[in-house]
Amino acid sequence: MGMITSATRMWLTKSVKGFEFKNEYSNTLEYQDTKQLGLYVHIPFCKSICKFCPYCKEVYHTEKMNRYMDYLLKEIALVTQGQVKKEVSSLYFGGGTPALAIDRLGEVIDSLTSHFEITQGIGIELHPSNVTEKLLQKLSDIGVTKISIGIQSFQDKFLGILGRKENRFETMFDALQKVSFETVAMDFIFALPNQTFQDLQKDIEVAFSNGANHIAIYPFIDFGFLESGIQEFQKKEKRALLKQITDYCEERGYTRDSIWTFSKDGRASYSSMTRDNFLGFGASATTCLDEIFKINTFSVEEYINRLQSEQLPTSLTLDFTVRQRMIYYLFWKFYSMKVDCKEFQDFFNQDLKKIYGLELFFAKRIGFLTERDGVYELTEKGAFYYHHYEKYFTYDYINHMWGTMSKEAFPKQLNIK
Numbered sequence: 001m002g003m004i005t006s007a008t009r010m011w012l013t014k015s016v017k018g019f020e021f022k023n024e025y026s027n028t029l030e031y032q033d034t035k036q037l038g039l040y041v042h043i044p045f046c047k048s049i050c051k052f053c054p055y056c057k058e059v060y061h062t063e064k065m066n067r068y069m070d071y072l073l074k075e076i077a078l079v080t081q082g083q084v085k086k087e088v089s090s091l092y093f094g095g096g097t098p099a100l101a102i103d104r105l106g107e108v109i110d111s112l113t114s115h116f117e118i119t120q121g122i123g124i125e126l127h128p129s130n131v132t133e134k135l136l137q138k139l140s141d142i143g144v145t146k147i148s149i150g151i152q153s154f155q156d157k158f159l160g161i162l163g164r165k166e167n168r169f170e171t172m173f174d175a176l177q178k179v180s181f182e183t184v185a186m187d188f189i190f191a192l193p194n195q196t197f198q199d200l201q202k203d204i205e206v207a208f209s210n211g212a213n214h215i216a217i218y219p220f221i222d223f224g225f226l227e228s229g230i231q232e233f234q235k236k237e238k239r240a241l242l243k244q245i246t247d248y249c250e251e252r253g254y255t256r257d258s259i260w261t262f263s264k265d266g267r268a269s270y271s272s273m274t275r276d277n278f279l280g281f282g283a284s285a286t287t288c289l290d291e292i293f294k295i296n297t298f299s300v301e302e303y304i305n306r307l308q309s310e311q312l313p314t315s316l317t318l319d320f321t322v323r324q325r326m327i328y329y330l331f332w333k334f335y336s337m338k339v340d341c342k343e344f345q346d347f348f349n350q351d352l353k354k355i356y357g358l359e360l361f362f363a364k365r366i367g368f369l370t371e372r373d374g375v376y377e378l379t380e381k382g383a384f385y386y387h388h389y390e391k392y393f394t395y396d397y398i399n400h401m402w403g404t405m406s407k408e409a410f411p412k413q414l415n416i417k
Helices: 002-013 062-080 098-113 133-141 156-161 170-178 197-209 235-251 300-308 322-335 341-348 352-365 380-405
Strands: 019-022 037-043 086-088 091-095 116-118 122-126 146-152 183-190 214-219 261-263 277-281 286-289 292-296 314-319 338-340 369-372 375-378 413-416
Touching: 002 322, 002 380, 037 062, 037 086, 037 098, 062 098, 062 277, 062 300, 091 098, 098 116, 098 122, 098 133, 133 170, 183 197, 183 235, 197 214, 197 235, 214 235, 235 380, 322 338, 322 341, 322 352, 322 380, 338 341, 341 352, 352 369, 375 380, 380 413
Parallel strands: 037 091, 037 277, 086 116, 091 122, 122 146, 146 183, 183 214
Antiparallel strands: 019 314, 019 413, 214 261, 277 286, 286 292, 292 314, 338 375, 369 375
16 A cells, blocks of 8 residues: 555655654744635544544543643634734534533634634534534534534444444434524445445435435545454445445435535535645644644643643644645545646646646546546546545555554654655
C-alpha cells in the first residue's frame, strides 16, 4: 500500500519529498486573508468508547470536561485576539460526543460569533442516545441548524459487531418530528461482515422515513492502531455493494453530493471536511491556512497545560509545497465529486489544465472523469476508485499520523512518505 501512495504523491508533486511535519508552532494564526474559511471545534468525550472509531476521544468525566471547555474558550481567545471580525462559511462541532457539553456549547458559539460571521450554518455530530426533544430544543435555541446522527446501523446484529449497545430509536424518531433543523443527516457504515444490500436498503429507508433528509454511507476502514478485529470486505465485493447503494439512491431521486453522501431533496448538506481553509479548535483539531497545516495535540492534559502557559496547543506543523497543497485541495474537492477549473485558478492563480492536463486527460480516457464547461466530475467508476485510493491514503497517512499522535502528545517530527 505504501508504494501506491508514495508513487502517486511523487508523480503528482513532481518531488520525492514527503509530508514533513515538524514540532513547531506560532502563537499567531494568520487567517484574515484566507478564502473559504470554515471553523471546527472538537469535544473529545464519550460515555463509552467505540472500538471502530479512530478519532481523538476519552471517557467522559464532568469535571474534566468542564475544565477542558474553559481552556477551549481560552484557545479561541488566543487565536482571535487583535483580529477583526471575518466572514466564514460554517461551524461544525465533532468528537467525541459534543452533546455531552450541551450546557457549555452556547458559550463557545457566542465566543466564535463575536469574531466570525457564519454564513452557512452551525452543525453538530450526535450519538443516537443523545437525541431527545429536550436536547434538540437546546441546540436549536443556541443557533445549531444542522445535525448529524451517527447511527452506523439500525440493526442490532451490526451494532454488536461495532461494539455498540443496542438502541431503541423510538425516542429519537419522536424528537425529530418535534424539533426541526435545516439538515438532519444520519451516518451509516457499509461493508461490515455479512452485510447485504438489503440490510443497507432497509437502513436508508428507515432514515428517510423518520426525519432524515441527508445520509452518509461510509465504508468500514480498519485503522491498524485500533485493532478492531473486524474483517474488511474484498475490493470486488465492496465495489458491487457501493454500486447497488448508488443505483438505489439515484433511482429514488436522491442527490449524490459527495462520494458517500446523498440528499433527499437536493438541498440538505452536511460536511465538515470540504473547506478550502479552516481553523480547528480543541484537542486533535487541525488547521489549514493556505500553505500551512497544523495539528493540535491529541492529549487533553497537554492541551490544557500548553494553554495554561498562554501558548497554542499545536503539536505538529506542515509547510506545504505548492504541489502538495494542490493535491490536498484536489483530494477534498473530488470528495464532493467535482472540481471547477475556475475555482482552482482563483485559489492558486494557476491553470489546472496546465498543471495536471495529462493526468486529467488519462482520467477521462479510462472513464474516471467527465468534463463540461471547465468542470470535472467523477463518474461512478471514478467515485469507486477515489474511495479505493482513499483507503490507501487512510492506511499510509492518517493511520500513521493518528497512531503516532495518540501515543505522543508532541512528537519531535513526523515524515510521511
